[in-house]
Amino acid sequence: MNLFQSLPEGTVTSPAGFTAVAVAAGIKQENQLDLALVVSETDCSCAALFTQNQVVAAPVIVDRETLAANNSRLRAVVINAKNANACTGEPGLANARATQQAAAAALDCAADQILVLSTGVIGVPLPMDRLAAGIAVGAKGLSVGNGRLAAEAIMTTDTRPKHLAVRLDLPGGPVTIGGMAKGAGMIHPNMATMLAVLTTDAAVAPDVLDELLRTAVNQSFNRISIDGDTSTNDTILLLANGVSGTAVADPDSITHFSAGLNHLCTALAHMIVRDGEGATKFVEIQVTGAKSEADAHQVANTMAISPLVKTAFAGSDANWGRLLMAAGRAGVVFDQAKINLWIGVQQPDELQLVASGTPTAYQEKEAATVFAQPEFVIRLDLGSGGGGTAVVWTTDLSHEYVTINADYRT
Amino acid sequence: MNLFQSLPEGTVTSPAGFTAVAVAAGIKQENQLDLALVVSETDCSCAALFTQNQVVAAPVIVDRETLAANNSRLRAVVINAKNANACTGEPGLANARATQQAAAAALDCAADQILVLSTGVIGVPLPMDRLAAGIAVGAKGLSVGNGRLAAEAIMTTDTRPKHLAVRLDLPGGPVTIGGMAKGAGMIHPNMATMLAVLTTDAAVAPDVLDELLRTAVNQSFNRISIDGDTSTNDTILLLANGVSGTAVADPDSITHFSAGLNHLCTALAHMIVRDGEGATKFVEIQVTGAKSEADAHQVANTMAISPLVKTAFAGSDANWGRLLMAAGRAGVVFDQAKINLWIGVQQPDELQLVASGTPTAYQEKEAATVFAQPEFVIRLDLGSGGGGTAVVWTTDLSHEYVTINADYRT
Numbered sequence: 096m097n098l099f100q101s102l103p104e105g106t107v108t109s110p111a112g113f114t115a116v117a118v119a120a121g122i123k124q125e126n127q128l129d130l131a132l133v134v135s136e137t138d139c140s141c142a143a144l145f146t147q148n149q150v151v152a153a154p155v156i157v158d159r160e161t162l163a164a165n166n167s168r169l170r171a172v173v174i175n176a177k178n179a180n181a182c183t184g185e186p187g188l189a190n191a192r193a194t195q196q197a198a199a200a201a202l203d204c205a206a207d208q209i210l211v212l213s214t215g216v217i218g219v220p221l222p223m224d225r226l227a228a229g230i231a232v233g234a235k236g237l238s239v240g241n242g243r244l245a246a247e248a249i250m251t252t253d254t255r256p257k258h259l260a261v262r263l264d265l266p267g268g269p270v271t272i273g274g275m276a277k278g279a280g281m282i283h284p285n286m287a288t289m290l291a292v293l294t295t296d297a298a299v300a301p302d303v304l305d306e307l308l309r310t311a312v313n314q315s316f317n318r319i320s321i322d323g324d325t326s327t328n329d330t331i332l333l334l335a336n337g338v339s340g341t342a343v344a345d346p347d348s349i350t351h352f353s354a355g356l357n358h359l360c361t362a363l364a365h366m367i368v369r370d371g372e373g374a375t376k377f378v379e380i381q382v383t384g385a386k387s388e389a390d391a392h393q394v395a396n397t398m399a400i401s402p403l404v405k406t407a408f409a410g411s412d413a414n415w416g417r418l419l420m421a422a423g424r425a426g427v428v429f430d431q432a433k434i435n436l437w438i439g440v441q442q443p444d445e446l447q448l449v450a451s452g453t454p455t456a457y458q459e460k461e462a463a464t465v466f467a468q469p470e471f472v473i474r475l476d477l478g479s480g481g482g483g484t485a486v487v488w489t490t491d492l493s494h495e496y497v498t499i500n501a502d503y504r505t
Numbered sequence: 506m507n508l509f510q511s512l513p514e515g516t517v518t519s520p521a522g523f524t525a526v527a528v529a530a531g532i533k534q535e536n537q538l539d540l541a542l543v544v545s546e547t548d549c550s551c552a553a554l555f556t557q558n559q560v561v562a563a564p565v566i567v568d569r570e571t572l573a574a575n576n577s578r579l580r581a582v583v584i585n586a587k588n589a590n591a592c593t594g595e596p597g598l599a600n601a602r603a604t605q606q607a608a609a610a611a612l613d614c615a616a617d618q619i620l621v622l623s624t625g626v627i628g629v630p631l632p633m634d635r636l637a638a639g640i641a642v643g644a645k646g647l648s649v650g651n652g653r654l655a656a657e658a659i660m661t662t663d664t665r666p667k668h669l670a671v672r673l674d675l676p677g678g679p680v681t682i683g684g685m686a687k688g689a690g691m692i693h694p695n696m697a698t699m700l701a702v703l704t705t706d707a708a709v710a711p712d713v714l715d716e717l718l719r720t721a722v723n724q725s726f727n728r729i730s731i732d733g734d735t736s737t738n739d740t741i742l743l744l745a746n747g748v749s750g751t752a753v754a755d756p757d758s759i760t761h762f763s764a765g766l767n768h769l770c771t772a773l774a775h776m777i778v779r780d781g782e783g784a785t786k787f788v789e790i791q792v793t794g795a796k797s798e799a800d801a802h803q804v805a806n807t808m809a810i811s812p813l814v815k816t817a818f819a820g821s822d823a824n825w826g827r828l829l830m831a832a833g834r835a836g837v838v839f840d841q842a843k844i845n846l847w848i849g850v851q852q853p854d855e856l857q858l859v860a861s862g863t864p865t866a867y868q869e870k871e872a873a874t875v876f877a878q879p880e881f882v883i884r885l886d887l888g889s890g891g892g893g894t895a896v897v898w899t900t901d902l903s904h905e906y907v908t909i910n911a912d913y914r915t
Contacts, residue, residue: 150833150841182829182841184863217826218864327830402812402902410911416627419592420737423560431560431592453594454628492812493911497904501820 098263099355101362102271105260106242109273110296112136112338114237117244120229122215122222123177128248130229131174133292134202134237138168139334141210142304144312146329152181153191154211155328161195161207166301169334170208172292173198174249175226176277177215181327190221197227201234212290212330214277215251246275249290253277257366261355265348268341270297272355276363289316289367291331293359297352298337300344307343307353308333315360318392318487319368368488373495376408377470377488381443382422384435384476385483390427392485394477397425405492413438413462415448422475433478438465443474451478508673509765511772512681515670516652519683520706522546522748524647527654530639532625532632533587538658540639541584543702544612544647548578549744551620552714554722556739562591563601564621565740571605571617576711579744580618582702583608584659585636586687587625591737600631607637611644622700622740624687625661656685659700663687667776671765675758678751680707682765686773699726699777701741703769707762708747710754717753717763718743725770728802728897729778778898783905786818787880787898791853792832794845794886795893800837802895804887807835815902823848823872825858832885843888848875853884861888 108115115133123129143162145155173194180187191213195206202209213221246256260273278289299307312331333356335343343352369377380398385391398404401421407414415436423431432452439445446462447455465471518525525543533539553572555565583604590597601623605616612619623631656666670683688699709717722741743766745753753762779787790808795801808814811831817824825846833841842862849855856872857865875881 148830148833149835149837149839150829150844179826182826182859182862182864184842184861186863217824217830218859327826327833406907406911409907412911414627416589416592416737419560420558420627423558423737425559427559429559432594434560449592449628451594452592453596454592492907494904494907497816497819497902497907501816501822501903 098351099358100262101358102260102262105273106246106258107133107273107275107292107294108239108242109260110271110294110336112296112336113273113294114239115241115245116233116236116238117241117248118229118233120175121225122175128244129176130226130233131245131248132171132198132230132233132237133245133294134171135334135336137336137338138170139336140167140299140301140304141169142301142308142333144308144331146326148327150182150327152179152213152328153183153187154180154213155330156188157191157195158210158330161210165207168208169210170204171198171202172210172212172332172334173230174212174290174292175221176249176251178213178219178221179215179217179328180213180221181217183218183220186220190223193223194226197230201231210332214249214290214328217327242273242275249275249277251277252372253370255370257363257370259359259362261359263351263355265341265343265351266345267348268339270295270339270341270352272359274359274363276367278367289329291316291363293331293333295333295335296337296339297335298342299335303343303349304333304335307349307356310353311356311360314357315364319364319489365488368490371490373493373498374490375469375493376491378408378490379472380487380489381472381474381484382477383474383484384478384481385427386479386481387483388485389483391483392487394422394425394427394475395485395487397421398475399487399489402492405490408466408491409493411463411467413459413466418473418475419449429477429479435476435478437474438462438471440465440468440471443472508761509768510672511768512670512672515683516656516668517543517683517685517702517704518649518652519670520681520704520746522706522746523683523704524649525651525655526643526646526648527651527658528639528643530585531635532585538654539586540636540643541655541658542581542608542640542643542647543655543704544581545744545746547746547748548580549746550577550709550711550714551579552711552718552743554718554741556736558737560592560737562589562623562738563593563597564590564623565738566598567601567605568620568740571620575617578618579620580614581608581612582620582622582742582744583640584622584700584702585631586659586661588623588629588631589625589627589738590623590631591627593628593630596630600633603633604636607640611641620742624659624700624738627737652683652685659685659687661687662782663780665780667773667780669769669772671769673761673765675751675753675761676755677758678749680705680749680751680762682769684769684773686777688777699739701726701773703741703743705743705745706747706749707745708752709745713753713759714743714745717759717766720763721766721770724767725774729774729899775898778900781900783903783908784900785879785903786901788818788900789882790897790899791882791884791894792887793884793894794888794891795837796889796891797893798895799893801893804832804835804837804885805895805897807831808885809897809899812902815900818876818901819903821873821877823869823876828883828885829859839887839889845886845888847884848872848881850875850878850881853882
């Protein structure tokens with residue numbers, strides 16, 4: 096059964112009724128794309144998830160307010176890169192609202208139909224004149240052919256644009272879900288630090304859309320980790336304009352749509368990990384045999400963010416003691432005499448390194464071969480007698496990560 | 506009032522009645538010191554603190570058992586470097602006990618009068634023949650002059666030995682406290698990952714010793730962070746042999762002794778941070794205005810372990826947005842509109858960067874000058890209306906850290 100068709104070239108403009116534009120507004124260096132607009136020809140229902148950080152950027156505050164008042168007739172999203180409009184106080188809030196107003200004027204709609212996203216450096220005022228001028232110019236260049244350029248415009252330390260679409264044949268007819276994401280550092284669960292804009296031409300009520308988005312994000316963006324740092328700006332939006340004429344309301348359609356959305360989000364999340372700052376490895380960490388899923392997730396996550404684990408990945412060093420050390424500091428109680436550890440390239444269980452807490456007689460060379468691959472899988476079974484399992488995806492901590500982040504602003 | 510005299514050349518053998526030896530037992534490369542014995546001529550009371558990690562090394566298990574049965578007539582500590590005897594299963598436990606027996610035989614005492622410490626690679630069996638031979642040879646070379654060599658023998662990725670002593674004039678007479686520590690990676694609160702052996706010629710009952718050690722460690726070793734990773738082997742021991750004839754039992758003596766011990770532990774903890782793997786900066790992070798000390802500590806700690814904060818330190822980039830981002834993800838609720846942030850070299854409040862959540866009109870050049878110093882102080886006030894404060898000491902995350910940890914075993 097072909098549940099959905101994946102469209103690698105697909106973007107936020109693949110669903111019917113969406114257009115986009117990318118502009119070099121002068122926020123980044125001259126002639127670099129730094130502003131994107133995604134616009135629906137009709138009103139959209141919208142679901143959103145935001146950063147859990149206590150320090151949140153002005154656009155997060157403004158979008159939360161906007162969606163609290165209106166989650167059923169959104170029209171457009173404005174995204175700028177290079178400047179996060181975070182830690183900018185009251186002037187920052189005024190700038191986020193002015194961005195809404197500029198877009199509303201250019202697109203001939205109301206300010207509360209506009210959502211604003213920002214990413215980049217913290218603590219610097221947005222250059223409002225350039226931003227407003229960019230929006231005015233951009234509104235005249237909207238096109239269905241600009242989806243990929245929009246994904247490029249929202250990049251910061253990303254090295255490549257991240258976008259995808261999936262097409263589904265629902266009982267009521269075909270629908271498309273498209274998406275783009277950015278983020279290569281400050282990536283961590285509880286809204287992996289990133290921006291993502293998802294669009295669909297299905298007709299979905301806001302409450303259904305919210306449930307679908309939460310489910311998808313919990314299995315995708317909340318399972319990736321590059322450096323354990325969450326950002327002030329994390330936002331993921333899902334806009335549904337209903338232009339396809341197909342509704343997602345009955346259980347069958349919801350299940351089917353959910354599968355497609357989960358695939359889209361997981362694929363975008365993996366793109367973020369693969370493009371992680373300085374990343375040379377893509378590592379899947381599975382934890383099984385935990386007392387609960389929460390325990391398993393906590394252990395997997397602590398392994399994924401441990402600098403000693405991540406530098407071992409970078410060095411292709413199968414230093415599994417660090418994996419156990421990190422698991423042991425996760426704050427989850429387990430019996431070290433019951434743990435089992437495997438690694439593999441195609442499957443997680445190709446080579447067992449630890450059995451009942453004691454090293455097996457594995458060959459170091461074999462283990463090193465696995466860790467030398469660009470992608471591999473680790474499975475730690477805690478032997479706690481529970482069915483709790485979790486999977487996270489992460490990267491190594493390389494010299495390049497340090498170079499990127501030691502010199503980001505200079 | 507001169508509460509105590511600091512002796513920079515002091516070691517574990519500065520207190521009367523303690524001797525030590527350092528041996529090249531062949532656990533490290535040939536001719537490198539890798540084994541130390543610290544021996545008291547009389548029975549000692551002993552207090553100890555161990556790692557909070559769920560995965561603990563064999564010597565931690567054995568020492569906990571030993572001290573549970575006997576905390577008042579200890580005689581010696583055996584410390585080996587290069588091999589942690591962790592994740593080694595039942596054979597590892599047998600090896601730790603065999604190490605006790607070898608030392609007991611060589612020193613003519615009982616096995617339960619010996620404590621064993623190991624540090625180094627995880628998951629590799631101890632080379633017991635070499636270790637036992639080293640102990641036998643070492644027992645014949647014990648001397649009060651070997652304190653510094655003992656501190657050298659326990660080093661792993663440390664670049665220099667860490668030792669100090671303090672002399673106190675108690676009401677009952679003079680006493681000395683000496684100490685050595687090792688640790689340069691896997692350093693984090695809740696027993697900063699390290700080994701430390703402290704000695705004193707004061708006479709102190711085990712329960713008093715325990716209280717004194719907990720107080721001192723909470724203000725020192727538990728306040729440092731290099732990479733957020735705790736180890737399987739963290740151990741700190743305090744042995745009191747009473748050879749000075751001066752007791753620490755009355756409130757005045759306890760207060761006085763406590764001040765000296767706190768100083769010693771804080772100084773050793775700072776030595777560990779300064780010698781952190783790849784460290785080029787020594788940064789003090791103060792958090793004030795929190796609802797509780799625990800909240801303040803949690804926020805300070807999250808800032809201290811954030812890779813994005815630490816790479817900013819490495820790059821001498823006063824990217825304070827990352828400091829707020831890290832504070833915001835600490836799991837502590839605060840109002841970002843009330844936070845204030847200062848940095849300074851001599852004092853924490855030289856340059857205010859954020860006032861009531863909004864950037865001040867500071868000069869970037871001034872901020873960069875502070876971050877370019879080898880030592881500086883950061884103070885974040887959360888404005889939560891509470892008196893909770895905490896201080897942690899940390900380092901930067903440099904290229905050298907990655908080099909050291911990507912290639913540790915190869």
